[in-house]
Amino acid sequence: MPEGRPAHVPDDGLTTRQRRVRPLVIVHTGAGKGKSTAAFGLALRAWNQGWPIGVFQFVKSAKWRVGEERALRTLGASGEGGPVTWHKMGEGWSWIQRDPGSQAAQAAEGWAQIARDLAAQTYRLYVLDEFTYPVKWGWVDVDEVVSVLAARPGSQHVVITGRDAHPKLVARADLVTEMTKVKHPMDSGQKGQKGIEW
Amino acid sequence: MPEGRPAHVPDDGLTTRQRRVRPLVIVHTGAGKGKSTAAFGLALRAWNQGWPIGVFQFVKSAKWRVGEERALRTLGASGEGGPVTWHKMGEGWSWIQRDPGSQAAQAAEGWAQIARDLAAQTYRLYVLDEFTYPVKWGWVDVDEVVSVLAARPGSQHVVITGRDAHPKLVARADLVTEMTKVKHPMDSGQKGQKGIEW
Numbered sequence: 234m235p236e237g238r239p240a241h242v243p244d245d246g247l248t249t250r251q252r253r254v255r256p257l258v259i260v261h262t263g264a265g266k267g268k269s270t271a272a273f274g275l276a277l278r279a280w281n282q283g284w285p286i287g288v289f290q291f292v293k294s295a296k297w298r299v300g301e302e303r304a305l306r307t308l309g310a311s312g313e314g315g316p317v318t319w320h321k322m323g324e325g326w327s328w329i330q331r332d333p334g335s336q337a338a339q340a341a342e343g344w345a346q347i348a349r350d351l352a353a354q355t356y357r358l359y360v361l362d363e364f365t366y367p368v369k370w371g372w373v374d375v376d377e378v379v380s381v382l383a384a385r386p387g388s389q390h391v392v393i394t395g396r397d398a399h400p401k402l403v404a405r406a407d408l409v410t411e412m413t414k415v416k417h418p419m420d421s422g423q424k425g426q427k428g429i430e431w
Numbered sequence: 432m433p434e435g436r437p438a439h440v441p442d443d444g445l446t447t448r449q450r451r452v453r454p455l456v457i458v459h460t461g462a463g464k465g466k467s468t469a470a471f472g473l474a475l476r477a478w479n480q481g482w483p484i485g486v487f488q489f490v491k492s493a494k495w496r497v498g499e500e501r502a503l504r505t506l507g508a509s510g511e512g513g514p515v516t517w518h519k520m521g522e523g524w525s526w527i528q529r530d531p532g533s534q535a536a537q538a539a540e541g542w543a544q545i546a547r548d549l550a551a552q553t554y555r556l557y558v559l560d561e562f563t564y565p566v567k568w569g570w571v572d573v574d575e576v577v578s579v580l581a582a583r584p585g586s587q588h589v590v591i592t593g594r595d596a597h598p599k600l601v602a603r604a605d606l607v608t609e610m611t612k613v614k615h616p617m618d619s620g621q622k623g624q625k626g627i628e629w
Contacts, residue, residue: 254624255616255621255624257616257627259627260613261465262613263611265608265609266469266606266608267459267465267466267469267472267608267610268465269472270468270469270470270471270472270473270475270476271464271465271466271468271469271472271610272468272472273468273472273475274465274467274468274469274470274471274472274499275468275627277468277471277498277499277502277503278468278498278499278625278626278627278628278629279498279626280498280502281497281498281499281501281502281626282498282625282626284626299479300475300476300477300478300479300480301472301475301476301479303479303511303512304475304478304479304506304512305475307505307506307509307511307512308502308505308506311505311509313501313505314501314502314505357626358626390626390627403613403614406614407614407616407621408464408614408615408616409612409613409614410463410464410465410610410611410612410613411463411610411611411613412463412465412469412608412609412610412611413461413608413609413610413611414607414608415458415460415601415607415608415609416601416604416605416606416607417606418453418455418605418606423453423605426452426453427476427480428476428477428479428480428482428555428556428588429455429457429473429476429588430476431476
């Protein structure tokens, strides 16, 4: 795909350089495949820029994303690009030592940490994997998410993945892509397989 | 996203194990972002499985995908997962020593090498990045692509990215996802920026 050119140059008083470093909220949603893989593919670009990357996995099973986690951890430890920090809800967030409690409580703990990290500018790219679900289920308040994202300082990009992104999240996001299923092998009885689904 | 269950179990005489190793042709198409990043995200899973990965970049500029290339090369060289081989059309394919000739001739050379590699089972995952364009433009014959893919031996997965995937390619593919643009910052004058577009 050719590098895009803006449809028009806005009369906002910003220089091209300023516009080039505008921090983005990116949402990958829809029923198709590729929402999370595209987020981790984006993380490769961030890693190459030397940016600190924080991954927050809002998934029940600690077994999901094993390939992505091992790859990103290997890259982060290589000393070549940016460092990578990986947080998993599935086995209890690492910063919570007590009993994690309900899924809803865990999700809220995860979001609280993200809000702290955004305030402290801990990372330059945040991958909030499957974060649309706790928002959809009301475990995390969407208005708070939107206001924390809007108020985040510095140049921090945030990528949120998952189906059924909340309309307020979509409204606030800068870049929204819907992954649409055209054809999926599970429709014809194919089971998930290694190297593809995990 | 929960791991999918098949909509029905087909009466094809295959065991679950056989169905688990069915090699896939995957297409990421559409006007939205995430087609290539999702392919490289998938490559992380393949790398974690120890699979040899072959990337064929059908792009004009050798500068594109620098982040993905550096990350995948670093992973491939780490000795932890599968090896990675990266081929770029933009600077002339590495196996072609003479003048590369026209874009069309280069694309045809790229496809010829892929066909040889598929016959030899050189890789387990092939990423044919931006390959829809040479097919669309007739530089590579779509019927030949479809028949070579259909006849490929062993367990080789092929991911093809790019807009406007040829209908015959879509018909032959096992998994097709369309990345649909819901909202893009370039619509409001944002320029491409490092760590996001490259």
